[in-house]
Amino acid sequence: MTDVSVSFRVDFGPNCAIGPGKIALLESIGSTGSLSEAARRLQMSYRRAWLLLEDLNTAFQQPVARMSVGGRGGGGASLTPFGADLVAAYRALEAHFLKRAQTAFPPTLLPADGQPQRHKPVPKRRVTRPPDRPSRSHTKR
Numbered sequence: 001m002t003d004v005s006v007s008f009r010v011d012f013g014p015n016c017a018i019g020p021g022k023i024a025l026l027e028s029i030g031s032t033g034s035l036s037e038a039a040r041r042l043q044m045s046y047r048r049a050w051l052l053l054e055d056l057n058t059a060f061q062q063p064v065a066r067m068s069v070g071g072r073g074g075g076g077a078s079l080t081p082f083g084a085d086l087v088a089a090y091r092a093l094e095a096h097f098l099k100r101a102q103t104a105f106p107p108t109l110l111p112a113d114g115q116p117q118r119h120k121p122v123p124k125r126r127v128t129r130p131p132d133r134p135s136r137s138h139t140k141r
Contacts, residue, residue, distance in 0.1 A: 004105060006097040010090065016059035022052055023090050026083055029053070029065055035077040053077075060086075 009019035021042075028038035039049035057063040064083030068076045079087070 004098070004101045004110075006094060006101050008094070008097060010093070012059070018056070018086065018090060022056060023087055025049055025052055026056070026064060026079060026087050029077045030079045030084065030087070033076045033078060035065075035067065038077070056083075 007020055009017050011017045024042055025038055025044070028041050029035060032038050032041065035049055035053060036046050039046045042049070053065055053067075057065065060082070062082040063080050064086055065077050065079050068078075
């Protein structure tokens with residue numbers, strides 16, 4: 001049987017969304033205690049990671065993570081309780097969707113042998129118009 005997976009994004013409005021990338025970043029910050037290490041593990045630039053975290057911290061009423069300034073021991077980052085709750089809520093919803101997807105698609109609807117079925121591509125046809133009729137794009141409306 002083919003493994004079914006689910007990927008989704010939750011929009012909280014026009015300027016706030018969380019999805020697999022932001023959640024992975026938060027989880028990585030939680031496990032490493034460092035934004036730069038989290039970015040490295042996700043093969044993401046530090047700037048991109050910082051921008052995503054800043055977006056999350058300003059989008060919600062509470063910050064999802066806190067940054068500490070570097071020094072002798074170096075700086076760091078940690079999830080706030082709100083950030084940890086946000087990750088947990090996303091992962092719970094993901095588990096619910098995955099369970100539902102696995103029961104919603106019976107084996108008869110899944111690709112054979114775990115490989116997507118490949119169909120012959122439909123050949124492109126050139127459309128020719130009779131010379132006495134102009135194309136629609138050139139007609140007046």
